[in-house]
Amino acid sequence: MGSATEYNRRDIFKRAAALTVMAAAGGPLLAACAASGSSSSNNGGSAPTTGSADNPFGVKSSDPLDVVIFDGGYGDDYAKAIEGIYKQDYSGANITHLATQEISGKLQPRFNAGNPPDIIDDSGAQQMKIDVLQKAGQLTDLTVLLNAPYRDDPSKKISDVLLPGTVEQGTIDGKMYSLNYVYTVYGLWYSNKLFTEKGWTPPKTWDDFISLGATIKQSGIAPFCHQGKYPYYANYLILDLIAKQGGTDLVTRIDALDPTAWDDPAVLAGVSAFFEIMQKDYLLPGTNGMTHTESQTAWCQGKAAFIPCGSWLENEMIKITPPDFDMAFLPVPSLAGDKLPQIAVRAGAGEPFIVPAKARNQAGGLEFMRIMLTKEASGKFAASANSLTVLKDGIDPSVQLKPGTKSSAAAVTAAGSNTFNFTYPDLQTAFDLALQNATNELVNSRMTPQQWVAAAKAATAKKV
Amino acid sequence: MRHRKYPFIVGFLIIPVVLYVVLVIWPYLQTFGYSLTDWSGASQTMHFIGLRNYTQLFGDSVFRTALLHNMLLLLVLPVVTILLALFFAFMLNVGGRGGTGGVQGVRGAGFYKVVFFFPQVLSVAILSVLFQAVYRTDQGGLLNGVLVKLGVESADHPWQWLADPNFTLWCVMGVLVWSGVGFYLVLFSAAMQSIPRDIYEAALLDGAKRTQTFFTITLPLLWETVQTAWVYLAIAAMDAFALVSTMTPGAYYGGGPNYHSEVMSTYLMRNFITFGKAGYACAMGVVIFFITLILSVVSLRVTRRERIEY
Numbered sequence: 001m002g003s004a005t006e007y008n009r010r011d012i013f014k015r016a017a018a019l020t021v022m023a024a025a026g027g028p029l030l031a032a033c034a035a036s037g038s039s040s041s042n043n044g045g046s047a048p049t050t051g052s053a054d055n056p057f058g059v060k061s062s063d064p065l066d067v068v069i070f071d072g073g074y075g076d077d078y079a080k081a082i083e084g085i086y087k088q089d090y091s092g093a094n095i096t097h098l099a100t101q102e103i104s105g106k107l108q109p110r111f112n113a114g115n116p117p118d119i120i121d122d123s124g125a126q127q128m129k130i131d132v133l134q135k136a137g138q139l140t141d142l143t144v145l146l147n148a149p150y151r152d153d154p155s156k157k158i159s160d161v162l163l164p165g166t167v168e169q170g171t172i173d174g175k176m177y178s179l180n181y182v183y184t185v186y187g188l189w190y191s192n193k194l195f196t197e198k199g200w201t202p203p204k205t206w207d208d209f210i211s212l213g214a215t216i217k218q219s220g221i222a223p224f225c226h227q228g229k230y231p232y233y234a235n236y237l238i239l240d241l242i243a244k245q246g247g248t249d250l251v252t253r254i255d256a257l258d259p260t261a262w263d264d265p266a267v268l269a270g271v272s273a274f275f276e277i278m279q280k281d282y283l284l285p286g287t288n289g290m291t292h293t294e295s296q297t298a299w300c301q302g303k304a305a306f307i308p309c310g311s312w313l314e315n316e317m318i319k320i321t322p323p324d325f326d327m328a329f330l331p332v333p334s335l336a337g338d339k340l341p342q343i344a345v346r347a348g349a350g351e352p353f354i355v356p357a358k359a360r361n362q363a364g365g366l367e368f369m370r371i372m373l374t375k376e377a378s379g380k381f382a383a384s385a386n387s388l389t390v391l392k393d394g395i396d397p398s399v400q401l402k403p404g405t406k407s408s409a410a411a412v413t414a415a416g417s418n419t420f421n422f423t424y425p426d427l428q429t430a431f432d433l434a435l436q437n438a439t440n441e442l443v444n445s446r447m448t449p450q451q452w453v454a455a456a457k458a459a460t461a462k463k464v
Numbered sequence: 465m466r467h468r469k470y471p472f473i474v475g476f477l478i479i480p481v482v483l484y485v486v487l488v489i490w491p492y493l494q495t496f497g498y499s500l501t502d503w504s505g506a507s508q509t510m511h512f513i514g515l516r517n518y519t520q521l522f523g524d525s526v527f528r529t530a531l532l533h534n535m536l537l538l539l540v541l542p543v544v545t546i547l548l549a550l551f552f553a554f555m556l557n558v559g560g561r562g563g564t565g566g567v568q569g570v571r572g573a574g575f576y577k578v579v580f581f582f583p584q585v586l587s588v589a590i591l592s593v594l595f596q597a598v599y600r601t602d603q604g605g606l607l608n609g610v611l612v613k614l615g616v617e618s619a620d621h622p623w624q625w626l627a628d629p630n631f632t633l634w635c636v637m638g639v640l641v642w643s644g645v646g647f648y649l650v651l652f653s654a655a656m657q658s659i660p661r662d663i664y665e666a667a668l669l670d671g672a673k674r675t676q677t678f679f680t681i682t683l684p685l686l687w688e689t690v691q692t693a694w695v696y697l698a699i700a701a702m703d704a705f706a707l708v709s710t711m712t713p714g715a716y717y718g719g720g721p722n723y724h725s726e727v728m729s730t731y732l733m734r735n736f737i738t739f740g741k742a743g744y745a746c747a748m749g750v751v752i753f754f755i756t757l758i759l760s761v762v763s764l765r766v767t768r769r770e771r772i773e774y
Contacts, residue, residue, distance in 0.1 A: 104737050111506050128506065132740030136506035228601070228627065229713040285620050286602025289627030289713065294600065429738060436715050437722045
């Protein structure tokens with residue numbers, strides 16, 4: 001779930017700087033609100049369908065293509081490679097490439113003027129929220145993409161070659177509006193070297209986790225730390241405990257903002273288990289107020305044993321991690337009576353790509369996505385961003401994976417069909433924010449698990 | 465050529481006036497218009513909904529909290545900043561007691577002036593990064609590091625500063641004051657230098673003490689400058705966006721923990737950019753505009769005094 005996640009794992013300095021630019025625009029905030037008045041007719045978000053097997057969307061070779069890429073942790077080299085492939089097929093296309101961190105700043109006026117780009121990597125701190133865009137009728141329904149032939153093997157459709165969960169992750173009200181391109185696994189992380197040295201066994205059950213915590217604490221290391229300033233990281237652990245206890249059915253109900261989902265005893269069981277960390281005083285001192293960089297650095301320095309995060313962690317901390325750290329992934333330990341097995345993991349697609357409904361070259365945008373989903377493009381992405389894509393078997397086996405990625409990839413293989421994922425962080429912004437606020441109170445012990453559940457239930461009424 | 469004066473003046477004024485109207489006045493008017501719609505900020509589709517945004521706004525508990533926080537800033541920020549700046553400016557310009565008499569600042573005044581002005585040179589981004597390091601919640605933070613070393617607090621449970629609901633807004637205020645004092649010090653210094661020295665000398669000959677000279681001479685003669693400073697600081701107190709959004713916890717423009725440092729501008733931005741409630745955000749913008757306008761007018765009126773000629 002790139003989008004919401006990207007929000008804070010980008011460099012905090014850049015974030016501060018970007019915000020200052022906005023602040024410098026100060027009073028003129030109001031001025032910024034005032035969009036240009038032009039508007040073009042809404043073509044309803046349906047995409048062109050005429051085309052041949054080679055060119056299913058009917059791309060005109062002469063049409064220019066306007067690409068906007070979020071220039072974050074994954075860079076934009078992979079996008080340039082994809083543009084290169086596009087240019088081979090449609091040689092007349094004049095491609096405009098913009099790599100930026102200011103997605104909202106650059107794109108909001110364009111959406112308002114009815115002149116959006118043809119394809120957007122809509123991520124980062126200033127992501128334009130997918131739910132907001134969808135509600136404003138600005139997104140192309142990607143069903144046509146799913147039904148289009150797979151470029152590497154035209155006997156298959158695109159929908160056949162996507163990893164499970166990819167479609168769901170971009171689906172609002174039954175239609176897919178965003179292609180989440182990066183495959184992410186979530187769970188706990190530890191240093192295999194530290195654990196081997198100390199003779200600790202990575203816990204399979206939550207009881208083991210708690211009792212191991214006592215041992216870890218005695219050795220002078222904090223058993224657990226988290227990215228306190230951004231409580232959604234702690235939510236990975238809490239919500240995974242809940243999901244494993246309550247099963248995928250409960251996950252669906254939580255995503256659907258069903259208030260009764262929170263009455264399920266699995267919810268209280270999961271959050272109470274998490275709360276034991278606070279009760280046993282297992283937190284790294286200060287972790288509740290630290291940024292993701294600060295806490296992840298402390299973890300890399302061996303000040304804490306476990307940290308919750310997604311699989312971008314290794315790439316993000318690559319410069320700080322000691323060479324012999326031997327990063328390893330641990331699926332969230334299981335509670336007694338769990339509906340999902342211990343090996344189950346939260347895994348799914350992130351980094352949403354969208355084609356605006358009013359894009360001039362909508363067909364080109366869709367074709368760009370189809371090119372993204374080829375072995376060639378997927379391999380280029382893996383090589384430059386150190387991450388997996390949602391294309392099934394998209395990576396050549398010869399690619400050497402780093403220990404953390406290897407370990408999380410192994411966990412995905414072990415989990416098989418036992419994966420689940422939450423869509424609310426992408427698609428229910430207001431609810432997600434309220435839940436983060438509640439978790440922040442919980443980790444500071446200013447709220448009990450019961451109050452947290454009540455707050456979450458109340459937050460289901462919040463919709464954007 | 466007297467009759468040619470007006471075309472000449474108009475010729476010079478027309479361009480700036482047009483620019484001002486197009487770039488400042490017109491967007492403001494548009495904002496008023498948008499505040500009456502359900503505009504999402506993501507498309508030009510919108511519907512007129514009358515004053516519904518405003519009625520909703522006054523029932524919005526988060527907005528009321530934010531408004532209260534701005535009011536608190538408004539009470540604290542100008543008073544503390546002006547008092548500190550006045551005190552320092554006075555000490556640096558006329559507070560010294562030279563052995564040979566005469567009016568001068570404390571020893572090393574020139575050096576202090578540079579030091580005090582220094583925060584003003586830093587951009588808000590640097591301030592934010594700097595003070596996040598100061599307020600860091602583990603021992604790596606400047607404050608916590610010192611306090612732990614001094615044994616004031618335990619290393620296992622250091623203070624949470626920005627992450628603590630009781631401290632967070634005060635921490636931001638501290639930074640605002642810290643960064644503002646230097647500027648007003650220089651402003652007041654300049655004003656003080658224009659006060660004729662002989663007034664002070666006469667007072668000194670009559671045996672006036674430092675506090676007496678401050679309250680009977682400096683402050684009254686500086687009143688108009690203080691008034692200006694007050695209005696500026698009041699406007700700054702209505703904003704505080706940059707620091708709150710970068711320093712405080714909470715997704716999308718800070719304001720946390722749990723709205724304890726929320727100000728109107730951060731809530732506005734979250735609604736505008738994140739939630740896609742641009743019409744609602746415009747309504748907030750209009751409310752902020754009027755509050756700021758009224759405050760400026762009121763503070764200029766209330767503090768109006770007879771001008772002292774010298």
